[in-house]
Amino acid sequence: MCGIVGVTGRENATEILLKGLKKLEYRGYDSAGIYVNDQKGNGYLVKEKGRIEDLQAAVGPAVKGTTGIGHTRWATHGAPSQANAHPQVSADGRFYLVHNGMISNFRQLKQEYLADVDFVSETDTEVIVQLIARFVGEGMSSKEAFVHVLHLIDDSSSYAFLLMDKDQPNTLYVAKKKSPLLIGVGADFNVVCSDAMVMLSETHDFIELTDGDVVTVTPSKVEIEDAEGQSVTRHQFHVDDDATASDKGAYDFFMLKEIDEQPGVIRGLEQTYIAQDGQIEVDDKLMSAMNQADRLYIVAAGTSYNAGLVGKNIFEKLAAVPTEVHIASEFGYNMPLLSEKPFFIFLTQSGETADSREVLAKVNQLGYESLTITNVPNSTLSREATYTMLLNAGPEIAVASTKAYTAQIAAETILAKGLGMLKVTPAAAEFDTAFELTKAANAIQTLVDQKDIVEDLAATHLSTTRNAFYIGRGIDYQTAIEASLKLKEVSYVQTEGFASGELKHGTISLIEENTPVIAIITDQKTAELTRSNEQEVISRGASVINIVSENLAEEDDQIVLPAVHQLLTPLAAIIPAQLLAYYTSKERGYDVDKPRNLAKSVTVE
Known part of the structure; x- marks a missing residue:
């Protein structure tokens, strides 16, 4: 959700900004803009509604400089428009600001300090840049005004700010609270970015910032002050990722590339966390902390929440430990009665999910231990949890998560096995x-190699429908929830996942002639029950697709899953569902990787 790039000390600043913004597209956005300065008194502001291609087309050959800032905006305050796009500019044309996050008290600030200012946008961001200009006009330096405004912002707000002063054209002013922001360190230049991946073509060395930090960045220096104004040194880390890992290669869309990468991701997790003798190689202190807990609480959002639903079944079966799964945005403000010795697991692809971070802050205040399972090292949730387990799945660019979902389930399986061995459970x-994970990876490979079957089914059953349903029982119901999310995310088909036994309790009234119903059948004890529910919708005109384990398959079943362990059937069953979503979106002519209104990393509550 929104993205920031900045650079100082490079002759090709415009090119670096545009390239960085292009790599930030995965976060979701509806407008974009840049401001660059050539150090000779010339500044250039270009903003456009729409895609980065629209911005690039508007950037003429004269737009050159050595220092600049850029932004991709996902509309919150104010509709998508050129006026509301960032950078936002002070009325005197001196200050330029890009901002991720939300300022809760912007209306009060506007009314108290800026009643005489004519605003050109509807954004909370413009209030901040106008305030900075106001206080500079009253005698403060640019940095003093910046810090003063930060103190006026209320505690419920979130921000990552990147500010330029036209009168100090080689300086970037930076501040963060709740929203992620990194400083990239170079030789005689420095960069600022929301995500290290977008600047790997410039540097592999980054500084992680802490909430409350205020940073002054010039080509030769990075000066950091904490919330109390004290000079501090923050941890610098090196990122080895290959910048080309975020390229599509021969694929039309990242989503398909990432679906195809899933067998390798599963095998990579095996190599990282399982020794050759089969022992689980996870932090002993982490396993001990989990072993002492009387209940596990999995907290997540979206696809990660759905991975948590699968994980609940795995933890309870292998480790015999009661496990609850909670939606982060609900849990943060309606915390249930906790057990005596809770342990918290946060599932997050990005490690920056604002809803989950709100819960983690409260968990830390209560003194409970926690684990973040994430794909992004040095992310906020990774730093602030007691323990971290990395997915090492490589960059996931498509907004609709695929390989992070299966990686999270595999990671939960590894943890459940290790915990079960400590608890000496027969199942573990x-x-x-x-x-079993190798077997699952092989099954996924078989399924991704059968794309033609799924592409034909998508064209036949889903290319024109306005709604669809996934049904299943038990663990298949959990898979149905994620499968329905994938389809609605990228194809805009109104799709719901239902426990198949619940159809006759109301939902069956929605079945019409040719309504697509996709049944997931992997559990022998409920297979016939689901097939019976399937007959109920067929008799009312539904068009049915079956996704069935090979030991339960019948002659007319369209998609047959290779055999995997019963606990891991979601790893196999989700693959054709991901492909159905992909091909349905492509069939309808949509941008599969960047579905409307959605963001990859949701950094505001």
Whole structure:
């Protein structure tokens, strides 16, 4: 959600900004803009509604400079428009500001300090840049005004700010609270970015900032002050990722590339966390902390929440530990009665999910231990939790998560096995983690190699429908929830996942002639029950697709899943559902990777 780039000390600042913004597209946005300065008194502001391609087309050859800032905006305050796009500019044309996050008290600030200012946008961001200009006009320096305004912002707000002063054209002023922001360190230049991945073509060395930090960045220096105004040194880390890992290569869309990468991601997790003798190689202190807990609380949002639903089943079966799964945005403000010794697991692809971070802050205040399972090292949730387990899945660019979902389930499986061995449960003793995950990876490979079957089904059943349903029982119901999310995310088909036994309790009234119903059947004890529910919708005109494990398959079943362990059937069953979503979106002519109104990293509550 929104993205920031900045650079100082490079002759090709415009090119660097546009390239960085292009790599930030995965976060979701509806407008974009840049401001660059050539150090000779010339500044250039270009903003456009729409895609980065629209911005690039508007950037003429004269727009050159050595220092600049850029932004991709996802509309919150004010509709998508050129006026509301960032950078926002002070009335005197001196200050330029890009901002991720939300300022809760912007209306009060506007009324108290800026009643005489004519605003050109509807954004909370313009209030901040106008305030900075106001206080500079009253005698403060640019930095003093910047810090003063930060103190006026209320505690419920979130921000990542990047400010330029036209009168100090080689300086960037930076501040963050709740929203992620990094400083990239170079030789005689420095950069600022929301995500290290977007600046890997310039540097691999980054400084992680802490909430409350105020930073002054010039080509030769990075000066950091904490919330109390004290000079501090923050941890610098090196990122080894290859910048080309975020390229599509021969694929039309990142989503398909990331679906195809899933077998390798599963095998990578095996190699990282499972020794050759089958022992689980996870932090001993983490496993001890989990073993002492009387209940696990999985907190997540969106696809990660759905991975948590699958994880609940795995933890309870392998480790025999009661497990609850909670939506982060609900849990943060309606915390249930906790057990005596809770342990919290945060599932997040980006490690920056604002809803989950709100919960983690409260968990830390209560003194409970926690684990973040994430794909992004040094992310906020990773730093602030007691423990971190990395997915190492590589960049996930498409907004609709695929490989992070399966990686999260695999990681939960590894943890559940390790915990079950500590608790000496029979189920854990019988479960060969490496073998079963390898078997699941092989099954995924088989399924991604059968794209033609799924593409035909999408064209036949889903290319023109306005709604669809996924049904299943038990763990298949959990898979149905994620499968329905994938389809609605990228194809805009109104899709719901239902426990198939619940159809006759109301939902069956929505079935019309040719309504697509996709049944997931992987559990022998409920297979016939789901097929019976399937007959109920067929008799009312539904068009049915079956996704069935091979040991339960019948002659007319369209998609047959290779055999995997019963606990891991979601790893196999979700693959055709991901492909159905992909091909339905493509069939309808949509941008699969960047569905409307959605953001990859949701950094505001």
